[in-house]
Amino acid sequence: MSYDALTHHFEQQHHLQHLGAICGWDQATMMPTGGSQARAEAMSTLAILSHQQLQAPQLADWFASAEQSPLTPEQTVSLQEMRRQWRDATMLPSDLVGAFSLAGSRCEHAWRSLRPANDWAGFLPLFEEVVNLSQQVAAARAEVLGLSRYDSLLEQFEPGMRSSTLNQVFTEVKQWLPTLISKVQDKQSHDTVLSPQGPFATEQQRALGLDVMRLLGFDFNHGRLDVSVHPFCGGVSEDVRLTTRYDEQDVAQALMGVIHETGHARYEQGLPVQWRKLPVGQARSMGIHESQSLFFEMQLARHPAFIKQLSPLLTQHFGDQAAFDPNNLAQLYTRVQPGFIRVDADEVTYPAHVMLRYEIERDLIEGKLAAKDVPECWDQLMQTYLGLSTKGNYKDGCMQDIHWTDGSFGYFPSYTLGAMYAAQQASAMQAQLGPLDTLIEQNLPSIFDWLQHNIWQHASLLDTDTLITQACGQPLNASAFKQHLEQRYLG
Template identity: 40%
Template sequence: MDTHLSNTAPAYDRLKQRFARIATLGEAAAMLGWDAQAMMPDGGSEARGEQLATLSGLAHEMLVAPETGALLEAASTPDSSAWDVANLRLMKRSYLKATVLPGDLVEALSRQSNACEMAWRQARAESDFAAIAPKLEGLLSLVREQATALSEVLSLSPYDALMDEFQPGIGAADAAPIFARYEAFLRDNLDAIEARQAAGPAPVALPALPIDAQEALCRDLAARVGLDFDHARLDRSIHPFCGGTPTDIRITTRYSEADPSNALYAVVHETGHALYEAGLPKDWRGRQPVGQACGMAAHESQSLSIEMQACRSDAFLSWLGPFLAERFGDHPAYAPDNLARAWRRVERGFIRVDADEVTYPAHVILRFRLEQAMIAGDLKVADLPGAWAEGLHALLGVTPPDDARGCLQDIHWYSGAFGYFPSYSLGAMTAAQLMDAARAATLDLDAALATGDFRPLRGWMAANVHAQGSLYGFNDLLRHATGAPLGIEPFLAHLRRRYLD
């Protein structure tokens, strides 16, 4: 435990101690959260809820305590340390965001989002939007209050203030033109991509594999990508995720005997997240705000550069195909060309989480526009199903057959998370831009992938992204790593190379 600093210690040192304690409570909660998904028997959920509420309640109390405010006013950092300067700035931001929301709003949000999320499960199962609409309306009105309060203290628009919760440093004004450009790309190219795909052979499905064999394969591939099992575990849960703490990472996946692809790609995806967490700056990670990852889009760039950019590349598949054949016996599905066809198939669908990398951004663009309109008060909850169907048709030319496959498919809004969706596609675009820079800096990156070797890729990401923590804002991180703020061209070039050339 920390030795307590006396009241005469410099204010910034005392703040660091306070934030370290808050971060440690967060780490304890992260482990308990993993356990709840991966290990806990059902009967433990009530007590676990109490434990997590107590930990977050204590952390919140420590953050908003008047002493925190007084120390922040008194604190100064040596000008010479960019890390300390950024850390103090992030402390202030964190304190402001936590103190600006009235306690009864926080409580109402927590209660209403719990209730709405519970009701959503049933509404989705029964594809009954009308049943959930009143609860979503109530939640939306609280989220708008939250957005207004945050917007004042952050000097951002209400919607940008919500985006800031997930990826600070990038707002609707940055995302909108990028997404408009992507919409045009789809309009101009999706038919051609499909025609080219239709002209080739149909993919051969991968043969079924016993789950133990899949798990061993996932473990080997995760280690090859870079997961250090002295500091990590791989377990099972209903939804794959990356949890735990930087030195004790817990990734999960789910297995289906009939379809080994899902588990495999979930694991390399989560391993991308894991590498980011494990690679955060040692002196700050798990202790101080500046030691955290730079945001959700940055995080998604790391999972997608592994899953989409590297693990679905021709180079890597040329290694993986023979590796699978040697391990499980020859099968036509393991031909690298076939793996590419199976794992890079483009299809206009209704479901975001099932979408390929070409159509995925269309699902995000739809949600980005609808949630902006809801936060602005321009779209009523009652009109959401119609707007959804229309919007999806405009983007992809398909119409969901029901609301379960339409505006009820994602948990986000029903749990109060508005402003999250853009991070997914901004992450995909960031991944492409980072990969270009990594390739330019590392001559042998693809040659290494073609031997199943991730070290050059991992090394570049570790130095240019992971080890930077939250030293920079989002676009400054990209400027340092790639020479430019986020742009869409690298992603479009990647798609053209992969799906059109």
């Protein structure tokens, strides 16, 4: 049966992706510097082999035959998702895939040393090559899909999402976000907040992170925690790899990073086992993925009821101090202050960081902005949105993120989409189960059960709009996000 042949073929594809994910994790966490060139070449070869497998000539006949076969509703959706992945692969020639992978590996590895050195001049030629190849990929995809170049890349991360929708949603957010930031800062200016006094040894921070991961239900039989320059969640559902980074003067950075990545990991571990090796069994979109990490980090971990559970863990690992009082921690973990670094931003100013990156990457791919002009554009938008200048400060400006180094253009909108989806999920959950503080205090697992039932188990069996509408009662909108921020920060 052609459908069975396709499933076998895509299960093999999953195994190649598994190997690529673990190689990428190792590159970011344990690989010696001298292995970078060989690893880049190996990963480029793996990318080519995976791509060539997706372009196998027999697939067209198998798809045509399978579409005429009697299939269950789930198999029909599975076939659609396999076809979507196949369509994406056949858009691009193998030499472009290989060149894109190699340029991304080189740029990403060099970024690790060039960023701390604030070396924009050294980074620019590598970045220009990635941008050039990303534009070629976008042009090839756009021609097949009948979309704009940027939308063709956005489709990879957010199927069905278009820049016209993002423009509309982000324009709405821009109308109320600056005023909200100002009001919250004014309200918080009267607070007295104690900062925890370090140093906080890395090993003790790691132990704390592991305890919190257990509290959040992470399955250590199918995952682990390590260290990388940029925190991420990788691997596959059966073997999830989390990373964080430690600052011995700031325990919150690693703690909240671990919680964020654990949200990603719980989603991966909660995907339906019977579909995991097929496209339909993978995460619906990066926006949905980010909704889970942001639900854990923002909706859950910064809630006063959850902070009451964090407080004794902090005391256990670092000793008693006044700053670990739950009320103080609640204020500390919800401080709003515009800053340079996206991953350290509070949830009120965070959307500004995302909108800035969205506007720049959209114009880069559409050819309206040259790579060499990114620092100036970045500085202008930072001043507009957050009142900060990054002139000459590349490491805390346009070089701070890893995403553009490997050509992941179209990814950044997922972060704020995720925040909106998370707020909608929290609102719907409370309407069905009761107040979040009661759930956290009395039945924390019920929160994960709700997410499992409404989000995780559906994987890609539902499109994003259907998934969110079914879970939350309405499709994407910014109203629940706005209401959440106003309630938490203004009272």
